Structures are given as C-alpha cells and as structure tokens.
Amino acid sequence: MNPTDVPTQTRLDHLLGLADDALVAAQRLGEWVAAAPELEEDVALANIALDQLGAARLLLTYAGELEGAGRDEDALAYLRDDREFRNALLVELPNGDFAVTMAKLLFVSAYQLPLYTALTGCTDERLAAIAGKARKEVAYHLDHASLWTVRLGDGTEESHRRMQAAVDEIWPYTHELFTPDPAAPVDPAGLRDAFLAAVEPVLATATLDRPADGWAPSGGRSGLHTEHLSYLLAEMQVLHRAHPGARW
Amino acid sequence: MTTRTDPTWRAAASVVDPELRVLTIEDLGVLREVATDRDSGRVTVTITPTYTGCPAMDVIRDDIRAALAAAGHPGAEVVTVYAPAWSTDWISETGRAKLAAAGIAPPGPAGTTGPVPLTLSVRCPLCGAADTEQVSRFGSTACKSLWRCRACREPFDHLRAF
Ligand SMILES: [Zn+2]
Numbered sequence: 001m002n003p004t005d006v007p008t009q010t011r012l013d014h015l016l017g018l019a020d021d022a023l024v025a026a027q028r029l030g031e032w033v034a035a036a037p038e039l040e041e042d043v044a045l046a047n048i049a050l051d052q053l054g055a056a057r058l059l060l061t062y063a064g065e066l067e068g069a070g071r072d073e074d075a076l077a078y079l080r081d082d083r084e085f086r087n088a089l090l091v092e093l094p095n096g097d098f099a100v101t102m103a104k105l106l107f108v109s110a111y112q113l114p115l116y117t118a119l120t121g122c123t124d125e126r127l128a129a130i131a132g133k134a135r136k137e138v139a140y141h142l143d144h145a146s147l148w149t150v151r152l153g154d155g156t157e158e159s160h161r162r163m164q165a166a167v168d169e170i171w172p173y174t175h176e177l178f179t180p181d182p183a184a185p186v187d188p189a190g191l192r193d194a195f196l197a198a199v200e201p202v203l204a205t206a207t208l209d210r211p212a213d214g215w216a217p218s219g220g221r222s223g224l225h226t227e228h229l230s231y232l233l234a235e236m237q238v239l240h241r242a243h244p245g246a247r248w
Numbered sequence: 249m250t251t252r253t254d255p256t257w258r259a260a261a262s263v264v265d266p267e268l269r270v271l272t273i274e275d276l277g278v279l280r281e282v283a284t285d286r287d288s289g290r291v292t293v294t295i296t297p298t299y300t301g302c303p304a305m306d307v308i309r310d311d312i313r314a315a316l317a318a319a320g321h322p323g324a325e326v327v328t329v330y331a332p333a334w335s336t337d338w339i340s341e342t343g344r345a346k347l348a349a350a351g352i353a354p355p356g357p358a359g360t361t362g363p364v365p366l367t368l369s370v371r372c373p374l375c376g377a378a379d380t381e382q383v384s385r386f387g388s389t390a391c392k393s394l395w396r397c398r399a400c401r402e403p404f405d406h407l408r409a410f
Contacts, residue, residue, distance in 0.1 A: 040384035040386070040394065041384075043384065043386050043387065044384060044385060044386035047386040047390050048386070050299075050303070050390060051299060051300060051301050053301050054297075054299060054300030054301025054302065055300050057300070057301075058330070125331070129329070129331035129333075130300075130330055132330065132331055132332070132333040133299075133300045133330050133333045133334075134300060135333075136333060137299060137300065140385070140408075143385070144385055147385075
C-alpha cells in the first residue's frame with residue numbers, strides 16, 4: 001500500500017508500535033547492566049539494548065516529524081504516559097530470571113527479524129532505510145538468544161527447568177505480535193510462519209517443549225498495558241520530567 | 249560530489265573513529281560524500297552510521313565540522329543517511345591493514361542478507377595463529393567481539409562481519 005493512502009494517525013500508530021517495542025525492550029535489557037551472570041553477558045546485553053535504543057531513536061524522530069506537532073524523540077520517549085505507548089505487552093514484562101530474559105529476547109528478535117526484513121522493501125523509503133539497518137543488528141540478537149536458549153535448555157536439570165518455565169510463561173504474549181493489521185506497511189499476521197520457523201528448531205535443539213497455543217493476552221498496541229509498564233516508565237522518565245531539558 | 253583528492257574531502261576524511269582510533273571515517277566507509285554548494289560555498293558532508301545506536305556518531309559529526317572549519321570551511325553541514333546500510337565490507341584494504349597492526353582482527357566477508365555470517369576462524373592478530381576461540385559475541389563496543397588465542401594466550405578484539 002502506498003503510504004500516502006494511509007491516514008497519518010494510522011501511520012503514526014504503526015511507527016510508535018515499532019519504536020515503543022524497541023524503546024521498552026532497550027530499557028528492560030539495560031536493567032541487566034552490572035547484574036548479568038558474567039561480565040561478557042553484561043556487555044552483550046548492553047550492546048543489544050543500545051541497538052534497540054538506536055532503532056527507537058530513529059523511529060521516534062520520524063514519528064515526531066510525521067505528526068508535525070513539534071515533538072522530538074525526547075518528547076515522545078519521556079513525556080507520553082502509559083496509555084499513549086503502543087508497544088506489545090511482551091517487551092514490558094519484567095526481566096524475571098536470566099531464562100525469562102532470554103525467552104523474551106528470543107521471541108522478540110524472531111519477530112523483529114522477518115518484520116524488519118519485510119519493511120526493508122516497503123514503499124516508505126525512510127522506514128525502509130531504518131529497517132535495513134535494524135535488520136542486520138537483530139540477526140545478532142536472535143543468534144545470541146538462540147545460543148543461550150540451547151545452552152540453558154540442554155544444560156543442567158535446573159537450567160532446563162527454568163528455561164522451560166520461561167518459555168511457557170512468555171509464549172502466550174507472542175500472539176499479540178502477530179495481530180492482523182492490513183493497513184500496516186507489513187501485516188504482522190504474515191510473519192508468524194517465519195517466527196515459528198526460527199523459534200521451533202531452537203526449542204527442539206534445546207530439548208524444550210513448544211507450548212500449546214491458547215491464552216493470548218493483548219492490548220499493548222491500543223495502549224492498554226500491564227501495570228509493569230507504568231513502573232518502567234516512571235524510572236525511565238523521572239529525570240527528564242523533574243528537570244525538563246536537562247543535559248550533561 | 250567532490251573527488252577524493254579535493255581539500256574538503258581530505259579534511260573530512262582525516263576524522264578518526266573515536267572508538268577505533270586507528271581508523272579514519274574514510275577507512276571505515278562511514279564517509280559517503282562531500283559536496284560544496286557552488287553559490288554559497290557551504291560544504292555538506294554525508295555520513296552513514298555503523299550501528300544505529302553507535303554513540304560515536306555525535307563525536308564524529310562534531311569532529312567533521314571542526315576539521316572543515318580548520319580547513320577554511322566553517323558552518324559545514326553533516327547529513328546522516330541510513331540506506332544503503334553500512335557493512336564491514338566497506339572497510340578499505342588500508343583500514344584492514346591498520347586494524348591488524350593495532351591488534352584487532354579484521355572482519356571476514358559480511359554477505360548481503362540472511363542470518364548472522366558464519367565466522368569459521370579468526371587468525372590471531374598478535375602471533376598469526378589460527379587456533380583461536382571466541383570468548384564473547386559482543387565485545388568492548390557494538391562492532392567488536394572478544395576472542396582469545398590458544399597459541400599465545402592473548403585476548404584480542406575482532407571486528408565482527410556485519
Ligand atoms: Zn596469538
């Protein structure tokens with residue numbers, strides 16, 4: 001679909017969905033800095049968070065310009081309330097233990113990789129360029145999460161138990177990522193096959209059971225979030241709101 | 249579009265990457281174009297980031313403006329483009345040699361699409377041995393991974409194919 005045929009508010013919601021997924025994922029991953037199981041993992045998660053933040057900044061800047069109301073990336077990141085965020089519920093869920101964090105990263109990156117790949121060919125050239133950058137970075141995120149999922153799933157009895165519990169806990173939240181949206185530059189409904197093709201072999205290699213499809217919580221794309229997002233935003237936004245325009 | 253021998257290109261090309269100080273932005277392939285407006289004389293420099301979240305980009309932009317001001321072109325504009333996406337394949341032969349000389353193993357071919365490029369083996373930039381192992385996929389900056397040489401036992405950085 002030609003982007004100019006789609007109402008601006010609809011395009012804005014799509015951009016914010018992409019941007020907020022990346023921004024909230026970055027904020028969650030950043031919580032691991034100085035708390036990861038080993039120094040190398042600290043560095044890895046910080047790097048992945050930085051990639052997500054980089055994509056979020058470009059997407060928010062674009063969204064602000066499209067909106068035309070004078071909001072820049074900071075205004076959109078720091079001055080919107082939870083009901084205005086368009087991220088999927090999955091990314092706002094707490095980090096849990098390391099296995100939960102890896103399950104979240106596995107599922108998010110297995111969704112973002114085919115999404116960004118498809119967006120690279122969309123008619124919105126600016127969005128296509130951003131997706132072309134992000135696609136290459138997300139390939140590394142998926143690789144990293146896959147390696148850890150296998151290492152933990154096919155590891156000790158305890159690591160296997162935790163990884164299976166993490167996959168079971170997060171799986172229901174993956175359904176929201178593929179909610180049909182024919183007006184979107186790439187309809188997410190068409191991405192689930194690629195997602196399953198990436199995730200199922202990893203789970204099998206990790207000797208983990210692929211959970212059955214059932215409960216499918218949603219609401220994030222329309223601003224109806226879990227209580228976890230409010231706490232995340234409070235921490236992320238407090239400095240900017242207490243000291244508007246603060247710089248260092 | 250300016251040729252690579254033009255003083256404005258040379259000025260911009262002298263800027264080094266703050267995280268890989270042995271490389272200039274020309275060696276890296278980050279510098280894409282330098283143009284001078286025929287009427288106003290204003291210089292526009294086009295660059296592309298290595299990674300979207302690369303914190304070095306702001307410093308690079310400042311350094312480009314300073315380098316051009318020093319070359320007699322104050323008020324240069326720096327434009328950032330994202331397509332085509334930067335690739336480690338754009339690092340010049342000179343750049344690869346400088347990396348190796350600095351103890352950083354240069355990247356292999358990145359390819360165009362698909363999953364993470366397979367890294368078969370990385371030669372130790374310190375002793376040349378091929379018997380090396382990856383310690384961490386993510387290193388001290390977004391573009392590096394951390395390796396260890398089994399022959400000389402030294403750790404080293406490897407610029408990941410990207
Ligand atoms: Zn060695």
